[in-house]
Amino acid sequence: MQDFSYQRPAALTAAIEAFEQAEDGRFLAGGQTLLPVMKHRLATPSDLIDLAGISDLEGISIAGSALSIGAMTTHARVASAAEVHDAIPALAKLAGCIGDPHVRNRGTLGGSIANNDPAADYPAAVAGLNATVYTDRRRIAGDDFFTGFFETALEEGELITRVEFPVAAAACYQKFDDPASGYAVVGVFVSRGSQGVRVAVTGATPCVFRMRDLEAALNRKFTPETVSGFCVPEEECNDDLHATAAYRSHLVGVMATRAVAAITDGEM
Amino acid sequence: MATLTLTVNGKPVSAQAEANTLLVEFLRETLGLTGTHVGCDTSQCGACVVHLDGLAVKSCTMLALQAEGTEVTTIEGLAPPGSLHPMQVAFHQNHGLQCGFCTPGMVMASVALVTDNPNPSEPEVRQGLAGNLCRCTGYQNIVKSVIAGARAMER
Structure with a gap:
């Protein structure tokens, strides 16, 4: 890894100030992606600003009819927290199938969505549950947050503080994971709440997206059979060493069917 | 520095x-x-x-x-100098290693796994060790070792 300077401020304001003063600063959350990326010199920041010292960024609470999770909360904590199991069990399950146990002990919600890896799991939950992303300066609707391949609506130096997930009546995440990395080859998050059905797909294309035509159909008739009339065209799917585009296109239907079936069977 | x-x-x-x-x-x-x-x-x-x-x-x-x-x-x-942790003993007794390179990580991961889940099933052990690779592919005996180690840690 190239040389850089490291600091761990204890307050949000100090972290933002450190970023502004740095020549080419990067915030460090759990580091489970950023550090491997830096080892490959795909990122060469002059300054790393570690957010682990800011206790305000960590924690889980119920805020009205939503579950609020701090940006620095680890996947392991989300997977095991009673509040998450009670409010949105599908979210606990999703967090518990990210990477492996050691990665889950370090990796964080904020780090995952800020990175927006096309095969990451959390973006499916943010889009699939109509979550709101809170930053140091504003709130961003989940639908507007993920803008492209590793791209988000975050501005330079903007810091995610927490994410608010509305509690859905029912939700399920179905993932076909890569056996080596644990990343989603395809993952489909389906939720059904007072605002209707949402279907968010990760892994299949360069960026998480909602299948709005399928959502409309499921709003009319919420059955696994409804899914069969809808697909993501092969031409839009990722094609790499892990899976062909045709395979991913097929998997979207399989995972969506399983998610809807699990909700109708009450096996969330 | x-x-x-x-x-x-x-x-x-x-x-x-x-x-x-x-x-x-x-x-x-x-x-x-x-x-x-x-x-x-x-x-x-x-x-x-x-x-x-x-x-x-x-x-x-x-x-x-x-x-x-x-x-x-x-x-x-894991254990005082000159002695072995029950999980290390279990790996020894069950031949939970071949070349031994992955063993320190396997043992540390296994102790953490059993601390969270004192009586893991075989699938839970395999899932719990998803982040540890054995290039000798000696997984059968590793899983056997972890289950034996879990029992020994209970005592």
């Missing part, structure tokens, strides 16, 4: 570390604790697993400076 202060295997440690020093490099090169291995250096193989405040982490995917103020346990600190 910054001064890093933490607890390693129960002993207070204070030493210099560069910002770009990985925790595993600090343990092996600065402290001479070479039981923790570097297998892939890409956070896939788990040979570098240590406990950080009781949680299993990949020490090749952490900066040494991120461990400031924490308690780190390595394979050397």
Whole structure:
């Protein structure tokens, strides 16, 4: 890894100030992606600003009819927290199938969505549950947050503080994971709440997206059979060493069917 | 260079570390604790697993400076010098290793797994060791060892 300077401020304001003063600063959350990326010199920041010292960024609470999770909360904590199991069990399950146990002990919600890896799991939950992303300066609707391949609506130096997930009546995440990395080859998050059905797909294309035509159909008739009339065209799917585009296109239907079936069977 | 202060295997440690020093490099090169291995250096193989405040982490995917103020346990600190932890004994008795390179990480991951889940089933052990690779593919006996080790840790 190239040389850089490291600091761990204890307050949000100090972290933002450190970023502004740095020549080419990067915030460090759990580091489970950023550090491997830096080892490959795909990122060469002059300054790393570690957010682990800011206790305000960590924690889980119920805020009205939503579950609020701090940006620095680890996947392991989300997977095991009673509040998450009670409010949105599908979210606990999703967090518990990210990477492996050691990665889950370090990796964080904020780090995952800020990175927006096309095969990451959390973006499916943010889009699939109509979550709101809170930053140091504003709130961003989940639908507007993920803008492209590793791209988000975050501005330079903007810091995610927490994410608010509305509690859905029912939700399920179905993932076909890569056996080596644990990343989603395809993952489909389906939720059904007072605002209707949402279907968010990760892994299949360069960026998480909602299948709005399928959502409309499921709003009319919420059955696994409804899914069969809808697909993501092969031409839009990722094609790499892990899976062909045709395979991913097929998997979207399989995972969506399983998610809807699990909700109708009450096996969330 | 910054001064890093933490607890390693129960002993207070204070030493210099560069910002770009990985925790595993600090343990092996600065402290001479070479039981923790570097297998892939890409956070896939788990040979570098240590406990950080009781949680299993990949020490090749952490900066040494991120461990400031924490308690780190390595394979050397699992049991008092000259003795073995029940999980180490179980790996020995069940031939839970072939070349032995992955073993320190396997044992550290297994102890963390059993601490969370004292009586794991075989699928739970396999799932719990998803972050640890054995290039000898000696998984059958590793799983057998972890189940035996879990029983021994209960006693």
